[in-house]
Amino acid sequence: MANPGIRRSAPAAPRAEPETNAPARAPGNAARGAVAMDPPAGHTMGIRDLLARLDSLAEQNYFDAPAAEATGPAPLGALADPRCYRDPLDIAGWGANGLRAMLGGMIAIREAEIALGRLVESGDVVCPVHLAVGQEAIPVGVSHNLDAADRVFGGHRSHGHYLAQGGDLDQLFAEVLGKDAGCSRGMGGSMHLFAPETGFWGSVPIVGATIPVAVGAALAAKMDGKGAVAVAYFGDGAAEEGVLHEALNMASTMKLPVLFVCENNLYASHMDIAQRQPHDSTARFAHAHGVSAMVVDGNDALAVARAAGRLIADSRAGRGPGYLEAVSYRWYGHVGPDENIDVGLRRSAEELAAWKQRDPVMRLGAAMTARGDLTDADIETMRSDAAARAAEAARQALAAPYPEARALYDHVFARRAG
Numbered sequence: 001m002a003n004p005g006i007r008r009s010a011p012a013a014p015r016a017e018p019e020t021n022a023p024a025r026a027p028g029n030a031a032r033g034a035v036a037m038d039p040p041a042g043h044t045m046g047i048r049d050l051l052a053r054l055d056s057l058a059e060q061n062y063f064d065a066p067a068a069e070a071t072g073p074a075p076l077g078a079l080a081d082p083r084c085y086r087d088p089l090d091i092a093g094w095g096a097n098g099l100r101a102m103l104g105g106m107i108a109i110r111e112a113e114i115a116l117g118r119l120v121e122s123g124d125v126v127c128p129v130h131l132a133v134g135q136e137a138i139p140v141g142v143s144h145n146l147d148a149a150d151r152v153f154g155g156h157r158s159h160g161h162y163l164a165q166g167g168d169l170d171q172l173f174a175e176v177l178g179k180d181a182g183c184s185r186g187m188g189g190s191m192h193l194f195a196p197e198t199g200f201w202g203s204v205p206i207v208g209a210t211i212p213v214a215v216g217a218a219l220a221a222k223m224d225g226k227g228a229v230a231v232a233y234f235g236d237g238a239a240e241e242g243v244l245h246e247a248l249n250m251a252s253t254m255k256l257p258v259l260f261v262c263e264n265n266l267y268a269s270h271m272d273i274a275q276r277q278p279h280d281s282t283a284r285f286a287h288a289h290g291v292s293a294m295v296v297d298g299n300d301a302l303a304v305a306r307a308a309g310r311l312i313a314d315s316r317a318g319r320g321p322g323y324l325e326a327v328s329y330r331w332y333g334h335v336g337p338d339e340n341i342d343v344g345l346r347r348s349a350e351e352l353a354a355w356k357q358r359d360p361v362m363r364l365g366a367a368m369t370a371r372g373d374l375t376d377a378d379i380e381t382m383r384s385d386a387a388a389r390a391a392e393a394a395r396q397a398l399a400a401p402y403p404e405a406r407a408l409y410d411h412v413f414a415r416r417a418g
Contacts, residue, residue, distance in 0.1 A: 076280045076295070079327040080266060082354035085297050088367035094302060096373040102144065102301050103368065103379070106136035106361050108386045109160040112169060115390035116159065116176060116190075117337030124398060125176055127189035130157040134299075134331040137360035138263050139164035141304025142231065142324070145312045148199040151217040151230040156191045156205035157330075161233055166198035169389065173397035180403040187403070187411055208241030210234050211260065215247045218258035218321070229257040229315045237268025239282040248289035248321070255320035259311055260286065262325045263298065269334040272346045286323030298326030299360040329355040 078084040091099060113133050119125040143164040146152065154161035162172060167183065175182025176190045184194045191205035201217065204210045214232030221228040238244070239262055251258050262282050266273050273280045286293035292314065294307040304326055311322025331352065333340025341349050368374045 091367045105140040109136045111386035112390045129190045131332045132157045135328040137301035138326045141301045142308045144305040145309045149228045150199045153210040153214045154203040154233045158203035162193045165200040167195040169393045173393040177397045179400040181400045208238040211247045218256035231259045236264040251321040252289045257315035258321045260323045283325045293323040295325045298328030299358045
C-alpha cells in the first residue's frame with residue numbers, strides 16, 4: 001500500500017535515463033477565444049472597469065491551465081516518486097576503482113556538509129549555509145566528465161560542486177567561517193566559493209545568475225578553441241527565471257559548449273513544484289530552444305555521469321549545448337540543517353523518510369558490496385575517515401585568523417598590471 005504521507009502520484013514503471021520528447025504545441029488563447037484587454041480607442045479604462053473585465057474572464061475559466069495531456073511534455077512520473085528507484089545501482093561495466101572514487105566523493109561531500117551544519121547549530125558560523133545532503137550524486141556524476149580546464153559555476157548551494165571539482169576542504173571551512181585562509185580569502189562565506197585552479201570559477205548566489213555567466217564562459221571557450229566546456233548548476237526554482245530562455249536561445253543559436261544542469265529537488269526554496277508549474281519537469285524549456293535534453297535519476301551517480309558524459313562530449317565536439325535535469329531531493333531545508341517539515345510546506349516527515357530510502361550513497365554502496373568490491377566495514381571506514389577529515393578542517397578553520405581590516409578593499413577594484 002502506498003504511504004499516505006507521500007504526495008506524489010502513483011509510481012509508473014521505472015525507466016532508465018529517460019530522455020524527454022519534444023513537446024506538442026499547446027493550444028493558445030486563440031483556441032479558447034481571446035479577449036482583448038485594451039480599452040476602446042479614445043477611452044481610458046479605470047481600475048473598476050479592469051477588475052470587472054478580469055472577473056468576466058475568470059467566470060469564463062479563461063485563466064484555467066490547459067489540460068495536462070494537451071500541453072505535451074512528459075511529467076517526471078516515477079522519477080519524482082520516492083517509492084521508486086530504491087534498488088542498488090546497476091554497476092555492470094564499471095571498474096571497482098572508479099566506483100570507489102565516486103562513492104568516496106559522495107561520502108566526503110556529505111560528511112563535510114554535516115560538519116558545516118554542526119557549526120551553524122553551535123553558532124560558530126553566522127553566514128547563510130545552504131546544504132545539499134541527499135544530492136551528492138549530481139556534482140560527483142557531472143564532474144566525472146570534467147577537468148580543470150573547464151569552467152564550472154554553482155549557485156548558493158554549491159559546497160558539493162566545489163568539492164567534486166577538486167576544491168580544497170580546508171579552504172572551504174575557512175571560507176564559511178570568514179577566515180583569511182578561505183578560498184575567497186574570507187570575503188565570501190558559504191555562497192561565494194572560488195577555485196579557478198580546479199575549474200570551479202565561482203558560486204553565484206543570485207537565483208539563476210549561473211546561467212548567463214556560464215553562457216558567457218562558453219562563448220569564451222568557443223573562441224579559445226581548446227575544447228573546454230562551461231557548466232551552469234541551478235535549481236528548479238531558477239528555471240523559472242526568464243534569463244534561462246535567453247541563455248538557452250543564445251547558446252543554441254551559437255552552438256556554445258555549455259551544459260545546463262538543473263538540480264530538480266521539487267521544492268525550489270520552499271514551494272512544491274506542483275504549486276508553481278503545470279509540469280514537474282523543466283526539460284521542456286530546453287526542447288523549446290532546440291537544446292538536447294536528458295532527464296535522469298539524480299540519486300544515481302552513474303546515470304548522471306553517463307548522461308552528462310554524452311551531453312558534454314557533444315558540446316566538446318561543437319554540437320552545441322546540452323540540458324541535464326537530475327531529479328533529487330535535499331534532506332535539509334532551504335538554509336541551515338533544519339529539515340523544514342513544520343514551516344508550512346507541503347513536505348512531510350513521511351515523504352522525507354521515503355526519499356532517504358533513495359539515498360545515493362547507500363544505493364551505490366549496496367551495489368558494490370553485493371558484487372564484492374567493498375564490505376560494509378570498508379564503507380564505514382570511508383565514512384569515519386571523511387568525518388574525521390571534516391572535523392579537522394573545522395578545527396583548523398576555527399583557529400585560523402580573520403583577514404586584517406586593511407584587506408577590506410583588496411578585492412573590490414581590479415589592479416592594473418604595472
